[in-house]
Amino acid sequence: MANHRFLILDGLRGIGAMIIAVHHTGAYWHFQFPRSYLAVDLFFLLSGFVLAHVHDEKLRDGRCSARDFLVLRLIRLLPDYWLSVLVSAFALLTYVAATDQATVGYGAAALAILMSLFLLPSVLPERNNLFPLDGPVWSLFYTLIVNAVYAACNRFLTPRALAALVLVTGAACSFAVAVHGNMDVGAQASLASAGAALCRASFGFFWGLALFRNPSLASRKLTRFLPPWSAFAILVAAVCIPGFGVLDPVIDIFVVVCIFPNIIAVATKPLNEGVARRAAPVLLALGAASYPLYLMHKPLGEFVARVLGDRLAGTAPWSGVALFAGLFLFCVWLERRVDIPLRKFLTHRLVGARRPAASAQVAKPGVG
Numbered sequence: 001m002a003n004h005r006f007l008i009l010d011g012l013r014g015i016g017a018m019i020i021a022v023h024h025t026g027a028y029w030h031f032q033f034p035r036s037y038l039a040v041d042l043f044f045l046l047s048g049f050v051l052a053h054v055h056d057e058k059l060r061d062g063r064c065s066a067r068d069f070l071v072l073r074l075i076r077l078l079p080d081y082w083l084s085v086l087v088s089a090f091a092l093l094t095y096v097a098a099t100d101q102a103t104v105g106y107g108a109a110a111l112a113i114l115m116s117l118f119l120l121p122s123v124l125p126e127r128n129n130l131f132p133l134d135g136p137v138w139s140l141f142y143t144l145i146v147n148a149v150y151a152a153c154n155r156f157l158t159p160r161a162l163a164a165l166v167l168v169t170g171a172a173c174s175f176a177v178a179v180h181g182n183m184d185v186g187a188q189a190s191l192a193s194a195g196a197a198l199c200r201a202s203f204g205f206f207w208g209l210a211l212f213r214n215p216s217l218a219s220r221k222l223t224r225f226l227p228p229w230s231a232f233a234i235l236v237a238a239v240c241i242p243g244f245g246v247l248d249p250v251i252d253i254f255v256v257v258c259i260f261p262n263i264i265a266v267a268t269k270p271l272n273e274g275v276a277r278r279a280a281p282v283l284l285a286l287g288a289a290s291y292p293l294y295l296m297h298k299p300l301g302e303f304v305a306r307v308l309g310d311r312l313a314g315t316a317p318w319s320g321v322a323l324f325a326g327l328f329l330f331c332v333w334l335e336r337r338v339d340i341p342l343r344k345f346l347t348h349r350l351v352g353a354r355r356p357a358a359s360a361q362v363a364k365p366g367v368g
Contacts, residue, residue, distance in 0.1 A: 007276055007283045008228045008267035009046060014286025014293075015232060016042050018324065019239055020136065021297035027305055027312055028320035033239040037184035040139050041256045042235065042263070044204025045211070047143060049264055051150070052212035059154040066151035068351045073147050075346045077140060077291075079339055081119065084295035088133035089113045091303040098306070119144070123189060130189045130197075134299050138187045142201035150205065159213070166210050169203035174253050176200070183252035204256065211261050218265035231267035234259065288335035289328050297327060 016039035022029055023036035058064035089109075096109050104125055115122035116133050119141060124132040131137040150157075157165070176196035177183050186197030211217050226234075238255050271279070301323060305312055312319055 006050070006268070007271060007280055008231055009050065009264070010287025010290075011283040012042070012231060012235060012263070012267055013046065013290035014283075015235060017290040017294040017297075019235075021293060021301075021324070021327075022320070024136070024298045025301040025305075025320060025323065028301065028316055028323055030316040033236075034242050035183075035239045035252065035255070037182075038239055038252060038255055039235075040136075041183060041200065041204050042260050043139065044143070044201055045208035045256075045260050045264065047147075048150075048205035048208025048210075049212045050208075051147070052209045056154070056209070056212065059151065066154075069151040070148060071350050072347065073144065075343050075350065077144070078119075079342050080292045080295055080334070081137070081140065082117070083334070084134060084137075084292070084299070085113070085116045087296050088116065088299040091299040092133055094303065095306065121189065128188050128190075130187060130193070132189075134295065135187050136294060136298060138197060139201065140295075142186070142197050143205070145198065146201050146205045149202075150209070157209075162206065162210055162213070166203065166206050169199055169206060170257070172199040173203040174249070177249045177252055180249075182248040183256070207257070207261070208264070211264060215265060218261045223262055223265045223269070226266045228267055228269045228271055231263045234263050234266070238263075285328075285332050289331035292331040292334050292339075293327055296331070297323075300327065 019033055019036045019039045023032060026032055055064055055069055059066070059069060092104075092109050092113070093106075096104050096106060108124055112122040112124050112132055116131065116137075119137075121130045121141070122132060129135040129138070131141070173196075176185060176192075176199050179192075180196060183200070186193055186200050238259050241251060241255070244251060304323065308315075308319070
Protein backbone atom coordinates (compact mmCIF):
# COMPACT_ATOMS: atom_id res chain seq x y z
CA MET A 1 0.00 0.00 0.00
CA ALA A 2 1.16 3.54 -0.63
CA ASN A 3 2.48 5.61 2.25
CA HIS A 4 -0.53 6.59 4.39
CA ARG A 5 0.76 10.16 4.52
CA PHE A 6 -0.11 10.53 0.87
CA LEU A 7 -3.49 8.84 0.65
CA ILE A 8 -5.39 12.04 1.41
CA LEU A 9 -3.16 13.95 -1.01
CA ASP A 10 -4.18 11.47 -3.70
CA GLY A 11 -7.80 12.19 -2.91
CA LEU A 12 -7.17 15.94 -2.96
CA ARG A 13 -5.62 15.68 -6.41
CA GLY A 14 -8.69 13.87 -7.69
CA ILE A 15 -11.15 16.31 -6.13
CA GLY A 16 -9.08 19.25 -7.38
CA ALA A 17 -9.13 17.88 -10.94
CA MET A 18 -12.90 17.47 -10.75
CA ILE A 19 -13.34 21.04 -9.50
CA ILE A 20 -11.34 22.35 -12.47
CA ALA A 21 -13.25 20.06 -14.85
CA VAL A 22 -16.56 21.47 -13.61
CA HIS A 23 -15.21 24.94 -14.37
CA HIS A 24 -14.51 23.99 -17.99
CA THR A 25 -17.68 21.94 -18.55
CA GLY A 26 -20.23 24.34 -17.09
CA ALA A 27 -22.89 23.49 -19.68
CA TYR A 28 -23.10 20.01 -18.16
CA TRP A 29 -23.73 21.29 -14.65
CA HIS A 30 -25.40 24.72 -14.68
CA PHE A 31 -23.31 25.78 -11.68
CA GLN A 32 -19.74 26.81 -10.94
CA PHE A 33 -17.36 26.91 -8.00
CA PRO A 34 -16.61 30.66 -7.77
CA ARG A 35 -12.88 30.10 -7.22
CA SER A 36 -12.36 26.78 -8.98
CA TYR A 37 -9.21 28.15 -10.65
CA LEU A 38 -7.46 28.03 -7.26
CA ALA A 39 -7.31 24.24 -7.53
CA VAL A 40 -4.51 24.79 -10.08
CA ASP A 41 -2.51 26.60 -7.40
CA LEU A 42 -3.09 23.71 -5.02
CA PHE A 43 -1.60 21.45 -7.72
CA PHE A 44 1.47 23.69 -7.90
CA LEU A 45 1.94 23.44 -4.13
CA LEU A 46 1.39 19.70 -4.13
CA SER A 47 3.94 19.32 -6.91
CA GLY A 48 6.59 21.16 -4.91
CA PHE A 49 5.75 19.30 -1.72
CA VAL A 50 5.59 15.78 -3.17
CA LEU A 51 8.58 16.11 -5.49
CA ALA A 52 10.61 17.37 -2.55
CA HIS A 53 9.53 14.33 -0.55
CA VAL A 54 10.77 12.00 -3.29
CA HIS A 55 13.76 13.81 -4.81
CA ASP A 56 14.98 16.72 -2.67
CA GLU A 57 17.56 14.86 -0.62
CA LYS A 58 18.69 12.77 -3.59
CA LEU A 59 19.25 15.85 -5.72
CA ARG A 60 21.26 17.49 -2.95
CA ASP A 61 23.55 14.53 -2.28
CA GLY A 62 23.99 13.52 -5.93
CA ARG A 63 22.06 10.24 -5.88
CA CYS A 64 19.75 11.73 -8.52
CA SER A 65 21.17 13.99 -11.21
CA ALA A 66 19.25 16.91 -12.68
CA ARG A 67 19.13 15.01 -15.96
CA ASP A 68 17.59 11.91 -14.39
CA PHE A 69 15.10 14.04 -12.48
CA LEU A 70 13.92 15.73 -15.67
CA VAL A 71 13.77 12.44 -17.55
CA LEU A 72 11.59 11.03 -14.77
CA ARG A 73 9.34 14.07 -14.95
CA LEU A 74 8.93 13.69 -18.70
CA ILE A 75 8.21 9.97 -18.32
CA ARG A 76 5.58 10.82 -15.71
CA LEU A 77 3.87 13.58 -17.65
CA LEU A 78 4.20 12.98 -21.38
CA PRO A 79 2.41 9.65 -22.07
CA ASP A 80 -0.95 10.90 -20.78
CA TYR A 81 -0.28 14.26 -22.38
CA TRP A 82 0.27 12.76 -25.83
CA LEU A 83 -2.94 10.79 -25.49
CA SER A 84 -4.73 14.02 -24.63
CA VAL A 85 -3.23 15.60 -27.77
CA LEU A 86 -4.83 12.83 -29.86
CA VAL A 87 -8.18 13.45 -28.16
CA SER A 88 -7.81 17.21 -28.64
CA ALA A 89 -6.76 16.81 -32.29
CA PHE A 90 -9.80 14.64 -33.01
CA ALA A 91 -12.10 17.19 -31.34
CA LEU A 92 -10.49 20.08 -33.26
CA LEU A 93 -10.60 18.38 -36.65
CA THR A 94 -14.27 17.44 -36.23
CA TYR A 95 -14.94 21.08 -35.32
CA VAL A 96 -13.08 22.31 -38.42
CA ALA A 97 -15.01 19.88 -40.62
CA ALA A 98 -18.33 21.15 -39.27
CA THR A 99 -17.63 24.90 -39.47
CA ASP A 100 -16.69 27.56 -41.97
CA GLN A 101 -13.21 26.83 -43.31
CA ALA A 102 -12.42 30.55 -43.37
CA THR A 103 -12.55 30.62 -39.56
CA VAL A 104 -10.26 27.71 -38.68
CA GLY A 105 -8.69 25.93 -41.62
CA TYR A 106 -7.05 22.53 -41.78
CA GLY A 107 -3.62 24.11 -42.22
CA ALA A 108 -3.86 26.13 -39.01
CA ALA A 109 -5.29 23.11 -37.19
CA ALA A 110 -2.47 20.84 -38.40
CA LEU A 111 0.18 23.35 -37.29
CA ALA A 112 -1.45 23.68 -33.85
CA ILE A 113 -1.53 19.88 -33.48
CA LEU A 114 2.13 19.60 -34.50
CA MET A 115 3.15 22.28 -31.99
CA SER A 116 1.13 20.58 -29.28
CA LEU A 117 2.93 17.28 -29.82
CA PHE A 118 6.11 19.04 -28.70
CA LEU A 119 4.33 20.84 -25.84
CA LEU A 120 4.78 24.20 -27.55
CA PRO A 121 2.31 27.11 -27.60
CA SER A 122 0.43 27.84 -30.81
CA VAL A 123 -2.24 30.15 -32.18
CA LEU A 124 -5.69 29.47 -33.62
CA PRO A 125 -8.26 32.00 -34.80
CA GLU A 126 -10.96 32.80 -32.22
CA ARG A 127 -8.98 31.06 -29.46
CA ASN A 128 -6.87 33.18 -27.17
CA ASN A 129 -5.38 30.29 -25.19
CA LEU A 130 -1.66 29.60 -25.07
CA PHE A 131 -2.56 26.00 -25.93
CA PRO A 132 -5.69 26.34 -28.06
CA LEU A 133 -6.23 22.58 -28.43
CA ASP A 134 -6.50 22.10 -24.67
CA GLY A 135 -6.45 25.24 -22.53
CA PRO A 136 -5.47 23.64 -19.17
CA VAL A 137 -2.16 22.43 -20.63
CA TRP A 138 -0.64 25.85 -19.88
CA SER A 139 -0.05 24.75 -16.27
CA LEU A 140 1.85 21.65 -17.43
CA PHE A 141 4.07 23.79 -19.67
CA TYR A 142 5.07 26.12 -16.83
CA THR A 143 5.36 23.28 -14.33
CA LEU A 144 8.07 21.67 -16.46
CA ILE A 145 9.93 24.98 -16.71
CA VAL A 146 9.88 25.37 -12.92
CA ASN A 147 10.87 21.71 -12.47
CA ALA A 148 13.93 22.32 -14.64
CA VAL A 149 14.91 25.36 -12.56
CA TYR A 150 14.46 23.35 -9.36
CA ALA A 151 16.62 20.48 -10.61
CA ALA A 152 19.39 22.78 -11.84
CA CYS A 153 19.48 24.99 -8.74
CA ASN A 154 18.61 22.54 -5.97
CA ARG A 155 22.06 22.46 -4.42
CA PHE A 156 21.97 26.26 -4.10
CA LEU A 157 18.54 26.37 -2.44
CA THR A 158 19.69 26.93 1.12
CA PRO A 159 17.03 27.96 3.66
CA ARG A 160 17.81 31.64 3.08
CA ALA A 161 17.89 31.28 -0.70
CA LEU A 162 14.59 29.39 -0.72
CA ALA A 163 12.99 31.97 1.58
CA ALA A 164 14.16 34.76 -0.72
CA LEU A 165 12.88 32.88 -3.77
CA VAL A 166 9.47 32.35 -2.18
CA LEU A 167 9.25 36.03 -1.19
CA VAL A 168 10.28 37.30 -4.64
CA THR A 169 8.00 34.95 -6.60
CA GLY A 170 5.19 35.57 -4.11
CA ALA A 171 5.50 39.34 -4.51
CA ALA A 172 5.58 39.01 -8.31
CA CYS A 173 2.57 36.69 -8.24
CA SER A 174 0.67 39.09 -5.96
CA PHE A 175 1.37 41.97 -8.33
CA ALA A 176 0.15 39.97 -11.34
CA VAL A 177 -3.00 38.93 -9.48
CA ALA A 178 -3.68 42.51 -8.41
CA VAL A 179 -3.36 43.72 -12.00
CA HIS A 180 -5.56 40.94 -13.37
CA GLY A 181 -8.16 41.14 -10.60
CA ASN A 182 -7.94 37.53 -9.41
CA MET A 183 -5.74 34.43 -9.56
CA ASP A 184 -7.34 33.10 -12.74
CA VAL A 185 -4.51 34.16 -15.04
CA GLY A 186 -1.92 32.34 -17.14
CA ALA A 187 -3.81 30.47 -19.83
CA GLN A 188 -4.00 33.36 -22.30
CA ALA A 189 -1.65 33.86 -25.24
CA SER A 190 -0.07 37.18 -24.27
CA LEU A 191 3.20 38.39 -22.79
CA ALA A 192 1.50 39.65 -19.62
CA SER A 193 -0.27 36.34 -19.15
CA ALA A 194 2.96 34.40 -19.69
CA GLY A 195 4.72 36.44 -17.03
CA ALA A 196 1.84 35.97 -14.60
CA ALA A 197 1.74 32.22 -15.30
CA LEU A 198 5.45 31.81 -14.63
CA CYS A 199 5.14 33.75 -11.37
CA ARG A 200 2.09 31.73 -10.35
CA ALA A 201 3.70 28.36 -11.09
CA SER A 202 7.04 29.33 -9.51
CA PHE A 203 5.52 30.66 -6.32
CA GLY A 204 3.23 27.68 -5.88
CA PHE A 205 5.98 25.12 -6.47
CA PHE A 206 8.60 26.74 -4.24
CA TRP A 207 6.03 27.50 -1.55
CA GLY A 208 5.22 23.77 -1.55
CA LEU A 209 8.94 22.95 -1.40
CA ALA A 210 9.37 25.34 1.55
CA LEU A 211 6.43 23.72 3.33
CA PHE A 212 8.02 20.28 2.96
CA ARG A 213 11.37 21.46 4.27
CA ASN A 214 9.80 23.45 7.11
CA PRO A 215 6.41 22.01 8.18
CA SER A 216 6.10 24.70 10.87
CA LEU A 217 5.07 27.12 8.11
CA ALA A 218 1.60 25.65 8.59
CA SER A 219 -0.31 26.49 11.74
CA ARG A 220 0.30 23.73 14.27
CA LYS A 221 -2.43 25.05 16.56
CA LEU A 222 -4.97 24.85 13.75
CA THR A 223 -3.96 21.55 12.22
CA ARG A 224 -3.55 19.79 15.58
CA PHE A 225 -7.29 19.54 16.11
CA LEU A 226 -8.38 18.88 12.52
CA PRO A 227 -8.68 15.27 11.26
CA PRO A 228 -7.05 14.42 7.90
CA TRP A 229 -10.46 14.10 6.22
CA SER A 230 -11.21 17.76 6.93
CA ALA A 231 -8.76 18.66 4.12
CA PHE A 232 -11.52 17.88 1.59
CA ALA A 233 -14.04 20.14 3.32
CA ILE A 234 -11.53 22.99 3.58
CA LEU A 235 -10.67 22.73 -0.12
CA VAL A 236 -14.33 22.79 -1.18
CA ALA A 237 -15.03 25.70 1.18
CA ALA A 238 -12.07 27.64 -0.26
CA VAL A 239 -13.19 27.31 -3.89
CA CYS A 240 -16.77 28.19 -2.90
CA ILE A 241 -15.85 31.62 -1.49
CA PRO A 242 -17.99 34.06 -3.50
CA GLY A 243 -16.59 37.01 -5.41
CA PHE A 244 -15.97 40.27 -3.55
CA GLY A 245 -14.90 42.57 -6.36
CA VAL A 246 -11.78 44.55 -5.48
CA LEU A 247 -11.03 42.18 -2.59
CA ASP A 248 -10.72 39.14 -4.84
CA PRO A 249 -6.92 39.42 -5.31
CA VAL A 250 -6.43 39.60 -1.54
CA ILE A 251 -8.72 36.62 -0.94
CA ASP A 252 -7.02 34.51 -3.61
CA ILE A 253 -3.54 35.22 -2.28
CA PHE A 254 -4.72 34.51 1.27
CA VAL A 255 -6.10 31.13 0.20
CA VAL A 256 -2.85 30.13 -1.52
CA VAL A 257 -0.50 31.49 1.15
CA CYS A 258 -2.42 30.57 4.30
CA ILE A 259 -5.18 28.04 3.65
CA PHE A 260 -3.52 25.65 1.19
CA PRO A 261 -0.43 24.97 3.35
CA ASN A 262 -2.74 24.03 6.21
CA ILE A 263 -4.74 21.77 3.89
CA ILE A 264 -1.52 19.92 3.03
CA ALA A 265 -0.45 19.78 6.67
CA VAL A 266 -3.82 18.32 7.69
CA ALA A 267 -3.87 15.90 4.74
CA THR A 268 -0.44 14.47 5.60
CA LYS A 269 -1.36 13.61 9.21
CA PRO A 270 -1.18 9.83 9.79
CA LEU A 271 -4.40 7.90 9.22
CA ASN A 272 -5.73 5.17 11.43
CA GLU A 273 -4.53 1.83 10.05
CA GLY A 274 -8.00 0.39 9.60
CA VAL A 275 -9.41 3.58 8.10
CA ALA A 276 -6.47 3.81 5.70
CA ARG A 277 -6.98 0.23 4.56
CA ARG A 278 -10.67 0.77 3.84
CA ALA A 279 -10.27 4.18 2.22
CA ALA A 280 -7.18 3.41 0.15
CA PRO A 281 -8.98 2.03 -2.96
CA VAL A 282 -11.12 5.16 -3.34
CA LEU A 283 -8.35 7.65 -2.56
CA LEU A 284 -5.84 5.94 -4.83
CA ALA A 285 -8.43 5.80 -7.61
CA LEU A 286 -8.98 9.56 -7.25
CA GLY A 287 -5.23 10.12 -7.47
CA ALA A 288 -4.89 7.81 -10.46
CA ALA A 289 -7.65 9.59 -12.37
CA SER A 290 -6.59 13.13 -11.52
CA TYR A 291 -3.90 13.82 -14.13
CA PRO A 292 -5.54 12.25 -17.23
CA LEU A 293 -8.87 13.74 -16.13
CA TYR A 294 -7.28 17.17 -15.90
CA LEU A 295 -5.86 16.84 -19.41
CA MET A 296 -8.81 15.34 -21.27
CA HIS A 297 -11.98 16.78 -19.74
CA LYS A 298 -12.06 19.98 -21.80
CA PRO A 299 -11.57 18.68 -25.38
CA LEU A 300 -13.72 15.63 -24.74
CA GLY A 301 -16.40 17.68 -23.02
CA GLU A 302 -16.50 20.17 -25.90
CA PHE A 303 -16.75 17.38 -28.47
CA VAL A 304 -19.63 15.64 -26.67
CA ALA A 305 -21.38 19.00 -26.21
CA ARG A 306 -21.24 19.63 -29.96
CA VAL A 307 -22.66 16.17 -30.63
CA LEU A 308 -25.51 16.60 -28.16
CA GLY A 309 -26.25 20.20 -29.13
CA ASP A 310 -29.43 21.65 -27.60
CA ARG A 311 -30.23 18.37 -25.86
CA LEU A 312 -27.43 19.03 -23.37
CA ALA A 313 -29.17 22.00 -21.72
CA GLY A 314 -32.10 19.94 -20.46
CA THR A 315 -30.04 17.14 -18.95
CA ALA A 316 -27.78 19.06 -16.54
CA PRO A 317 -26.49 18.17 -13.99
CA TRP A 318 -27.03 14.49 -14.88
CA SER A 319 -25.11 14.98 -18.09
CA GLY A 320 -22.16 16.12 -15.99
CA VAL A 321 -22.46 13.11 -13.71
CA ALA A 322 -22.48 10.80 -16.73
CA LEU A 323 -19.50 12.56 -18.33
CA PHE A 324 -17.48 12.41 -15.13
CA ALA A 325 -18.38 8.78 -14.42
CA GLY A 326 -17.21 7.68 -17.85
CA LEU A 327 -14.08 9.83 -17.74
CA PHE A 328 -13.22 8.71 -14.21
CA LEU A 329 -13.44 5.00 -15.00
CA PHE A 330 -11.45 5.42 -18.21
CA CYS A 331 -8.75 7.49 -16.49
CA VAL A 332 -8.32 5.01 -13.63
CA TRP A 333 -7.99 2.17 -16.16
CA LEU A 334 -5.55 4.21 -18.24
CA GLU A 335 -3.35 5.06 -15.28
CA ARG A 336 -3.19 1.55 -13.85
CA ARG A 337 -3.17 -0.63 -16.97
CA VAL A 338 -1.29 1.53 -19.45
CA ASP A 339 0.48 4.49 -17.89
CA ILE A 340 2.16 2.89 -14.86
CA PRO A 341 3.48 -0.14 -16.83
CA LEU A 342 4.72 2.19 -19.56
CA ARG A 343 6.43 4.46 -17.04
CA LYS A 344 8.13 1.47 -15.41
CA PHE A 345 9.39 0.29 -18.79
CA LEU A 346 10.67 3.72 -19.85
CA THR A 347 12.25 4.37 -16.46
CA HIS A 348 14.09 1.05 -16.59
CA ARG A 349 15.33 1.73 -20.11
CA LEU A 350 16.30 5.39 -19.66
CA VAL A 351 17.47 5.77 -16.06
CA GLY A 352 17.20 2.35 -14.41
CA ALA A 353 20.76 1.31 -15.15
CA ARG A 354 22.11 4.31 -13.26
CA ARG A 355 19.46 4.49 -10.53
CA PRO A 356 17.73 1.18 -9.74
CA ALA A 357 15.28 2.75 -7.27
CA ALA A 358 13.80 5.01 -9.93
CA SER A 359 11.28 2.42 -11.11
CA ALA A 360 9.71 2.17 -7.69
CA GLN A 361 9.56 5.92 -7.25
CA VAL A 362 7.98 6.74 -10.59
CA ALA A 363 5.28 4.11 -10.21
CA LYS A 364 3.98 5.27 -6.86
CA PRO A 365 0.42 6.58 -7.07
CA GLY A 366 0.35 10.17 -6.00
CA VAL A 367 4.03 10.84 -6.55
CA GLY A 368 4.61 13.70 -8.95
